[in-house]
Amino acid sequence: MRYPVETIRKFGSQIFEKAGLSPEDAAVSMDCLLMADLRGMRTHGTTHMKDYCRRVSIGTTAVGVEPEIVETAPSTLTVDAKHTIGMATGLKVMRRCIENAKKTGTCVAAVHNGCHYGLGAYFPMKAAEEGMIGFSFANTPPLVAPFGSAEPLLGTNPISIVIPAGRYPDLVLDMATSVVAKGKISLALKEGKTIPEGWALDKDGAPTTDPAAANVGALVPFGQHKGYALCLIVSLLSFALSGADMDIDIPRFFEETEKITNVGYFMGAIDISKFCPVDVFKSRVDRMFDVIKNSRPAVGFSKVLIPGELEVNMTQKSLEEGIDLSEATLKDFRAMSETYGVEYVF
Amino acid sequence: MRYPVETIRKFGSQIFEKAGLSPEDAAVSMDCLLMADLRGMRTHGTTHMKDYCRRVSIGTTAVGVEPEIVETAPSTLTVDAKHTIGMATGLKVMRRCIENAKKTGTCVAAVHNGCHYGLGAYFPMKAAEEGMIGFSFANTPPLVAPFGSAEPLLGTNPISIVIPAGRYPDLVLDMATSVVAKGKISLALKEGKTIPEGWALDKDGAPTTDPAAANVGALVPFGQHKGYALCLIVSLLSFALSGADMDIDIPRFFEETEKITNVGYFMGAIDISKFCPVDVFKSRVDRMFDVIKNSRPAVGFSKVLIPGELEVNMTQKSLEEGIDLSEATLKDFRAMSETYGVEYVF
Numbered sequence: 288m289r290y291p292v293e294t295i296r297k298f299g300s301q302i303f304e305k306a307g308l309s310p311e312d313a314a315v316s317m318d319c320l321l322m323a324d325l326r327g328m329r330t331h332g333t334t335h336m337k338d339y340c341r342r343v344s345i346g347t348t349a350v351g352v353e354p355e356i357v358e359t360a361p362s363t364l365t366v367d368a369k370h371t372i373g374m375a376t377g378l379k380v381m382r383r384c385i386e387n388a389k390k391t392g393t394c395v396a397a398v399h400n401g402c403h404y405g406l407g408a409y410f411p412m413k414a415a416e417e418g419m420i421g422f423s424f425a426n427t428p429p430l431v432a433p434f435g436s437a438e439p440l441l442g443t444n445p446i447s448i449v450i451p452a453g454r455y456p457d458l459v460l461d462m463a464t465s466v467v468a469k470g471k472i473s474l475a476l477k478e479g480k481t482i483p484e485g486w487a488l489d490k491d492g493a494p495t496t497d498p499a500a501a502n503v504g505a506l507v508p509f510g511q512h513k514g515y516a517l518c519l520i521v522s523l524l525s526f527a528l529s530g531a532d533m534d535i536d537i538p539r540f541f542e543e544t545e546k547i548t549n550v551g552y553f554m555g556a557i558d559i560s561k562f563c564p565v566d567v568f569k570s571r572v573d574r575m576f577d578v579i580k581n582s583r584p585a586v587g588f589s590k591v592l593i594p595g596e597l598e599v600n601m602t603q604k605s606l607e608e609g610i611d612l613s614e615a616t617l618k619d620f621r622a623m624s625e626t627y628g629v630e631y632v633f
Numbered sequence: 634m635r636y637p638v639e640t641i642r643k644f645g646s647q648i649f650e651k652a653g654l655s656p657e658d659a660a661v662s663m664d665c666l667l668m669a670d671l672r673g674m675r676t677h678g679t680t681h682m683k684d685y686c687r688r689v690s691i692g693t694t695a696v697g698v699e700p701e702i703v704e705t706a707p708s709t710l711t712v713d714a715k716h717t718i719g720m721a722t723g724l725k726v727m728r729r730c731i732e733n734a735k736k737t738g739t740c741v742a743a744v745h746n747g748c749h750y751g752l753g754a755y756f757p758m759k760a761a762e763e764g765m766i767g768f769s770f771a772n773t774p775p776l777v778a779p780f781g782s783a784e785p786l787l788g789t790n791p792i793s794i795v796i797p798a799g800r801y802p803d804l805v806l807d808m809a810t811s812v813v814a815k816g817k818i819s820l821a822l823k824e825g826k827t828i829p830e831g832w833a834l835d836k837d838g839a840p841t842t843d844p845a846a847a848n849v850g851a852l853v854p855f856g857q858h859k860g861y862a863l864c865l866i867v868s869l870l871s872f873a874l875s876g877a878d879m880d881i882d883i884p885r886f887f888e889e890t891e892k893i894t895n896v897g898y899f900m901g902a903i904d905i906s907k908f909c910p911v912d913v914f915k916s917r918v919d920r921m922f923d924v925i926k927n928s929r930p931a932v933g934f935s936k937v938l939i940p941g942e943l944e945v946n947m948t949q950k951s952l953e954e955g956i957d958l959s960e961a962t963l964k965d966f967r968a969m970s971e972t973y974g975v976e977y978v979f
Contacts, residue, residue: 362708363738363907392709393901395739397908420870433925435934440924450869458869460862492931510856516806516940517863519921523796523804524766527917528908535924555739561709562743562874571873575865578786578881579779585838588781594862 288617289609290633296321298620298632299336305627306340307350312375316405319374323406325605326598328461330470331406333612337619338541339372340627347547348372348402356383356396364396365529370547373404377423381410381554385417388556395555397529401425402548403540407447408461408595414556415451418565423447423554426525428537431465432505434515437492439505442534443468444521451559452593453569455576459595464518465506472501525551634963635955636979642667644966644978645682651973652686653696658721662751665720669752671951672944674807676816677752679958683965684887685718686973693893694718694748702729702742710742711875716893719750723769727756727900731763734904741901743875747771748894749886753793754807754941760902761797764911769793769900772871774883777811778851780861783838785851788880789814790867797905798939799915801922805941810864811852818847871897 296317303313316339324332342348347370354376355367364383368376380396387394404410407423414421427442443463450458467486475482475498484494487501495501508514522534531551538546559568576593584590605611612620617633624631642663649659662685670678688694693716700722701713710729714722726742733740750756753769760767773788789809796804813832821828821844830840833847841847854860868880877897884892905914922939930936951957958966963979970977 360736360738360904360907362740363904365908390706391737392706393739393741394708395903432931433928433937435931436925436928436937437931438928440928448866450866450873458862458866460866462859462862488931492929492934509859512938512940513808513855514859516804516808519925519940520794520796520804520806523918523921527796527914527921528905530909530913530917533917533921533924557741558706558709559874561706562711563876567876568873571876571879572869575869575873575879578879579782579865582779582782582784582786583838585778585781585783585834588838591779591782592858594858594865 289611291609294632301629302623302627306343315378316372316374319405319409322409324610325602327601334616335541338544341544362391362394366396366398368398368401370400373402377404377410381413384556385414388558392561393557398552399529399531401550401552407445408459410554411447411449415449415457419556419558421449421556424521424524425552426522426534428539429535430469430506431508432488434512440535441518441522444518452572454573456599464508464514466509472498476502524553635957637955640978647975648969648973652689661724662718662720665751665755668755670956671948673947680962681887684890687890708737708740712742712744714744714747716746716748719748723750723756727759730902731760734902738907739903744898745875745877747896747898753791754805756900757793757795761795761803765902765904767795767902770867770870771898772868772880774885775881776815776852777854778834780858786881787864787868790864798918800919802945810854810860812855818844822848870899
């Protein structure tokens with residue numbers, strides 16, 4: 288069943304407030320989860336509201352404290368997130384990056400003691416709204432084998448970059464550095480299907496199409512040794528600058544809700560106006576997108592896409608037709624409505 | 634035949650000076666080309682000395698002028714490279730990024746009117762020597778089809794990132810965003826061999842193993858749609874901020890030496906000491922490398938590598954045993970020795 292975005296937003300914000308978040312943090316957190324749902328990234332959306340609330344209720348996500356943002360130089364920030372809710376904290380950090388970048392041209396932040404921050408693209412999308420190029424990286428629990436290794440030592444360490452366009456939607460890259468997310472292995476296992484070659488390794492590091500073998504093995508980085516390097520760099524930027532945990536020490540956020548997390552984020556913004564007028568930049572981006580969109584599709588393709596284009600189409604559809612909530616999510620919503628005394632409206 | 638690095642360095646620097654470069658620019662340019670040779674990236678090494686010299690002799694690479702570096706904000710630079718030799722100019726820009734980053738924590742530069750700058754990792758390696766994380770991107774002539782397109786519209790747009798380590802060699806990523814370089818297609822064509830699936834498309838955008846079909850088709854980005862996004866982002870960072878040419882307008886630097894180039898670079902440095910003591914950062918990096926190096930190799934692998942590790946081994950071997958110069962390069966060297974009146978010492 289599909290439900291209007293604003294209905295879900297109002298319900299979810301009330302739940303987050305009753306759970307203990309400030310009205311502002313509740314609204315931002317809900318906005319970030321909804322943005323994921325709208326864009327079709329359901330794994331980062333409202334399906335996890337109950338897990339965020341559970342963490343708040345047992346204290347593994349903190350409320351009533353603010354992240355400590357320290358300007359160590361005009362263009363660098365260090366942040367102790369103090370285990371506060373990731374979506375709201377991520378935005379606070381990005382807003383400060385944007386503010387500083389307006390003065391110095393660019394600003395980057397290294398964050399430790401972070402919780403899962405939801406949709407990584409949410410933060411650089413805010414930078415793009417301000418005429419900036421934004422990016423955000425984070426490290427995550429170990430699921431991915433370094434190229435040539437049999438052991439899952441790296442996270443699926445996502446890369447999120449947004450570059451503003453003019454006539455076109457902004458370029459939004461939001462990707463795991465693994466070929467696929469772990470969820471796709473679990474789904475194949477549940478449905479009794481095989482998985483394509485190139486997704487995962489068994490426990491000896493041999494390629495496998497058996498999801499059960501993959502489940503006790505490891506995911507592989509996208510693009511072999513090249514993606515491995517990027518996955519590792521995301522990890523180093525996220526933990527080695529900030530002092531967050533290494534990937535192998537990060538618990539699974541939604542499954543091990545009783546464990547405190549010390550995830551690292553590395554994010555920043557680059558003020559385009561320090562290089563050229565923003566509309567000139569956007570017209571250059573549009574020119575490239577014209578060239579790409581007007582090119583001949585390859586055999587087997589009907590059109591050529593700009594990164595993030597599919598998600599813009601999905602967002603428009605969801606805004607018009609509502610967001611499709613699963614039975615499981617509705618069940619969670621009903622339970623939360625009782626726990627927190629918020630009217631169930633679905 | 635192998636020749637000592639210092640013999641080649643002395644010879645090449647003299648050639649570059651006689652061609653018209655300043656002693657400093659000649660030395661830096663030669664150092665960058667030698668670094669490529671030492672690391673086994675012969676395609677970016679001394680094999681192209683004659684092409685750089687030819688460009689200088691006919692004026693498509695400028696001498697006697699300096700790149701114009703403008704600090705548009707404390708942490709941003711715009712640079713008109715004025716078609717000066719890329720290796721020396723790249724280093725001048727990176728040095729200024731490092732200098733500014735010491736004050737503000739980070740600095741990025743957008744460069745236009747650039748020439749081919751050789752080994753992209755050369756510049757961020759200098760940042761790493763100063764306790765910084767360095768990166769450099771550039772756009773290049775169109776050889777790569779966007780994911781889903783049949784047309785070569787994007788460059789092989791390289792990504793170069795260096796992260797300093799402690800007990801280990803620094804992490805050095807220096808990669809094209811295509812699966813392979815065009816040179817591998819040419820080589821297969823010359824040798825009458827087929828190419829592996831996944832390297833290239835024919836002119837209709839269908840995957841091909843025929844190097845002749847690939848030669849009139851396009852290379853593909855590494856990691857499919859994910860690598861495509863990164864290839865495109867490298868392009869946008871390189872040309873849309875700086876006003877350099879789009880990839881489709883860039884001539885082939887070593888083949889079309891009569892054409893001026895307006896390549897874009899985007900480079901920068903992040904001062905680690907603004908986040909934590911540099912030795913603390915390096916020990917964290919080492920800890921991750923320990924975990925990776927001590928992991929079980931996958932089936933078919935004898936060890937697990939850190940990005941850039943192979944190249945460090947090659948460098949050590951070349952420093953000890955000399956650099957292997959091809960007959961073609963030696964022939965070029967002999968011709969240049971006559972043209973520029975420099976003693977031929979090979």
